[in-house]
Ligand SMILES: C[C@](O)(C(=O)O)[C@H](CC(=O)O)C(=O)O
């Protein structure tokens with residue numbers, strides 16, 4: 001009801017404990033607060049808040065146009081809806097190391113369980129596109145050191161993402177991952193790995209938890225959870241997938257509506273009113289006022 005009950009520090013503590021166990025935790029990307037609830041209801045271990053989705057939601061490309069306030073605001077709306085830990089994409093940290101420090105504190109205050117900061121230059125781009133550029137190692141490490149220094153909850157996860165694989169190759173990615181860990185990163189997000197063997201090579205090089213990005217239409221094949229577990233990954237995200245599914249479904253629905261003038265044939269594609277009301281916990285509001293939930297909804301689709 002209303003919001004999740006688990007306080008942020010407790011979500012972070014439990015998240016760190018699970019991460020330390022070495023298991024693979026699955027974090028689909030929530031494209032809005034309601035979808036975070038769905039991710040929880042469907043049995044996943046956490047929620048990812050994607051920068052690409054945040055930008056796309058506003059009709060913007062993913063090139064660093066969104067502001068820290070927008071990102072923190074959306075992160076807060078999503079994190080408070082679920083008992084699960086939510087980790088958020090902080091892009092390049094919104095500027096210089098001092099901006100990174102402020103970013104960490106804002107996102108901590110917003111109730112997130114952690115974030116990732118990447119080593120791209122500004123303007124950044126999706127990690128699965130060609131033509132990326134990364135900052136020098138010193139700058140990349142400064143960003144992470146500033147992030148680690150700024151957090152107030154030691155369980156707030158500071159993950160370093162490196163985009164260097166697509167620019168300078170796997171050896172450079174391994175070197176940078178090691179340096180980022182030495183700078184204090186709690187976890188590494190090796191972006192745009194081409195094969196499972198590449199994930200495995202990073203696994204063999206560092207001891208901290210590793211994240212695999214299973215974004216569609218990118219540089220990585222869509223490996224299964226079992227395959228990623230076998231090569232020692234600890235977190236997997238499907239950052240934009242729910243938005244892609246929802247928008248694909250919306251496109252087909254609109255085409256049908258435009259063509260036939262009715263959505264009657266689409267009902268079985270839709271979340272039923274009863275499912276929606278269950279997700280937003282209508283019955284729970286009787287706690288305040290028993291006049292609120294005093295109706296029944298038939299679950300059959302006409
Ligand atoms: C993970 C990512 O940073 C995101 O913003 O969700 C993107 C995803 C995408 O654009 O497909 C990325 O750079 O991989």
Ligand SMILES: [Mg+2]
Nearest residue numbers: 050051052089
């Ligand atoms: Mg991103």
